Amino acid sequence: MNWKKSFLVSIISFTFLTALAMGCNKVQETPTPQPTGPQLTETAQIAYIGNEACQACHTDTFNNVTHTKHFSAFKPLSDYPLDKPLTSVTIFDAANTEKPTSTTLDLSQAKVYGVMMDDYIIAEIPAAAGFKEKIYRVGALKKVDDKWTVEAPKQNDIDKDGKPDWTAEKFTCGKCHAPGIEKASPTVGISCESCHGPAGNHASATDKKGTMSLETAKNSCLDCHKSDPTKDAQGNFTASNHYGTRNFFASKHAQSSQLNQCLTCHSAHKANASGALLVADKPTDICVKCHAGKTFDLEKLMWKNPTDPNAHFTKDHSFGAIKYEDLQDDAATKPIEIKNPTVIELIKKLLPDLAK
Numbered sequence: 001m002n003w004k005k006s007f008l009v010s011i012i013s014f015t016f017l018t019a020l021a022m023g024c025n026k027v028q029e030t031p032t033p034q035p036t037g038p039q040l041t042e043t044a045q046i047a048y049i050g051n052e053a054c055q056a057c058h059t060d061t062f063n064n065v066t067h068t069k070h071f072s073a074f075k076p077l078s079d080y081p082l083d084k085p086l087t088s089v090t091i092f093d094a095a096n097t098e099k100p101t102s103t104t105l106d107l108s109q110a111k112v113y114g115v116m117m118d119d120y121i122i123a124e125i126p127a128a129a130g131f132k133e134k135i136y137r138v139g140a141l142k143k144v145d146d147k148w149t150v151e152a153p154k155q156n157d158i159d160k161d162g163k164p165d166w167t168a169e170k171f172t173c174g175k176c177h178a179p180g181i182e183k184a185s186p187t188v189g190i191s192c193e194s195c196h197g198p199a200g201n202h203a204s205a206t207d208k209k210g211t212m213s214l215e216t217a218k219n220s221c222l223d224c225h226k227s228d229p230t231k232d233a234q235g236n237f238t239a240s241n242h243y244g245t246r247n248f249f250a251s252k253h254a255q256s257s258q259l260n261q262c263l264t265c266h267s268a269h270k271a272n273a274s275g276a277l278l279v280a281d282k283p284t285d286i287c288v289k290c291h292a293g294k295t296f297d298l299e300k301l302m303w304k305n306p307t308d309p310n311a312h313f314t315k316d317h318s319f320g321a322i323k324y325e326d327l328q329d330d331a332a333t334k335p336i337e338i339k340n341p342t343v344i345e346l347i348k349k350l351l352p353d354l355a356k
């Protein structure tokens with residue numbers, strides 16, 4: 001997305017919103033009292049305008065954000081030097097378990113949104129192919145030396161001919177990894193507006209006061225990072241391994257008004273010397289601000305799942321309230337089971353939804 005194009009988008013949304021605002025004025029002139037309807041429509045219509053629209057006015061923030069992992073979680077396929085030109089592949093629909101359905105997709109012509117986490121190629125399947133969904137993980141990238149090879153994202157014998165098929169999975173990861181796709185934003189990956197909300201009104205407003213809410217941004221982290229335990233139909237509890245903040249709800253930090261939630265330790269825009277979104281280069285330098293004289297062993301305190309099938313790096317954020325050793329997990333099996341009644345009681349107390 002270049003500047004010109006996003007500028008055009010802003011103009012279009014500006015014109016559109018102005019028209020909308022004029023429409024609302026007319027509504028107010030009529031004597032019939034209006035319920036909340038028109039306001040609701042207006043909120044729903046605020047356009048997403050993409051990162052580049054913020055760049056000219058918020059240059060420093062923009063430059064900082066481009067060095068964070070949020071920014072690189074979803075990148076254009078053109079960022080990856082490929083070992084050979086893109087070709088056509090025959091893809092089976094993993095979302096259609098009843099009837100084996102395949103299509104031939106020319107990756108050089110297809111609508112490719114980009115690459116998620118340097119791994120999955122996300123693209124749209126044309127409706128004519130008869131796939132159940134629209135957006136799929138159609139390929140995977142593997143790095144060999146300094147070039148990338150396009151491979152199947154998954155292999156399964158879908159047509160039962162004894163040979164593994166190139167299988168496309170429905171793209172269920174977008175809410176957190178590519179929120180801009182669903183929101184029709186010019187930036188498909190994690191953008192300024194993924195945390196701040198749509199800025200169409202803000203960018204075009206003459207008086208910008210009150211057009212963006214910092215509360216929205218502060219509360220956005222857990223939209224994507226909530227990593228609470230889950231309970232299955234049999235009532236068994238397991239710890240969650242994705243999203244990076246396992247058991248934050250149980251920490252004294254989450255309950256204390258002295259903390260500014262995630263932003264006590266994490267920065268929203270600026271990565272530290274090691275490229276992490278932390279407010280200090282050395283993580284323990286953050287802790288001593290409030291815990292003077294205490295030394296924490298963060299490797300132990302923020303435990304990682306020893307048995308995760310996908311080697312997720314999620315660090316426990318309960319800060320000692322829920323220790324791995326306390327869970328009574330069977331380390332020989334992949335999920336982390338939570339069997340200790342005391343821990344289950346704590347979970348039910350703090351997350352009443354799971355007590356049902």
Ligand code: HEC
Nearest residue numbers: 049050053054057192193196199202203208209210212214
């Ligand atoms: C035309 C210039 C312009 C553009 C484009 C623009 N902003 Fe702003 N923004 C401003 C100005 C000026 C302010 C300061 C307003 C004030 O004084 O309260 C501001 C303030 C903000 C604030 C802080 C609000 C507060 O309450 O402190 C946020 C957040 C913000 N902008 C986000 C964005 C995002 C995200 C984008 C792009 C999607 C964007 N802005 C695009 C000019 C712009």
Ligand code: HEC
Nearest residue numbers: 051054058061062065070191192195196214217218263268
């Ligand atoms: C990961 C979420 C996230 C992303 C991505 C993000 N912001 Fe923010 N932003 C925040 C939070 C949270 C705050 C409030 C910080 C605070 O309260 O101290 C904030 C504050 C701001 C402010 C107010 C001044 C300041 O720096 O505190 C501006 C302006 C702003 N952001 C613009 C942007 C722009 C422009 C982008 C994209 C280039 C962007 N933000 C990307 C979460 C985010």
Ligand code: HEC
Nearest residue numbers: 069070073176177179194195220221224262266268276277
């Ligand atoms: C739209 C979803 C989304 C939102 C909102 C979001 N994150 Fe993230 N965050 C991610 C994803 C996805 C990754 C993994 C990125 C990667 O490793 O490339 C990530 C990675 C991180 C990391 C680890 C990598 C690093 O840069 O240090 C931290 C810390 C983090 N987020 C903090 C925050 C905070 C704080 C907020 C709120 C201000 C926030 N995130 C809001 C999706 C989100």
Ligand code: HEC
Nearest residue numbers: 117172173175176224225241242243244310311312313314
């Ligand atoms: C609810 C939000 C959310 C959804 C849905 C989601 N992720 Fe993530 N993902 C994150 C966040 C946040 C991170 C960074 C922190 C972490 O890994 O714990 C992340 C990290 C990752 C990572 C890198 C680190 C790791 O843990 O291996 C991969 C790979 C990944 N996600 C793949 C996926 C795939 C594939 C899907 C869809 C099947 C998916 N994610 C769905 C939020 C999400």
Ligand code: HEC
Nearest residue numbers: 252253256258259264283284286287289290291296319320
């Ligand atoms: C802004 C202040 C602040 C910062 C920064 C902070 N904490 Fe805390 N921490 C608190 C408060 C307040 C409590 C709750 C104290 C209580 O209720 O007993 C707490 C409780 C704890 C506890 C549980 C009780 C205890 O004292 O052992 C641990 C462990 C802990 N913090 C570790 C950390 C670590 C590790 C860091 C750095 C990564 C950190 N904290 C950063 C304020 C902070």
Ligand code: HEC
Nearest residue numbers: 221225243244245248253261262264265276283313314315
């Ligand atoms: C008391 C400080 C503190 C608070 C509060 C805190 N974190 Fe962290 N977080 C850390 C530290 C320390 C690390 C590990 C950094 C490292 O080792 O580089 C970390 C790591 C992470 C990671 C990296 C993924 C991983 O597993 O390594 C993510 C994502 C993250 N935090 C998100 C959040 C979010 C979202 C919140 C708010 C819900 C939050 N954190 C609250 C201190 C904190």
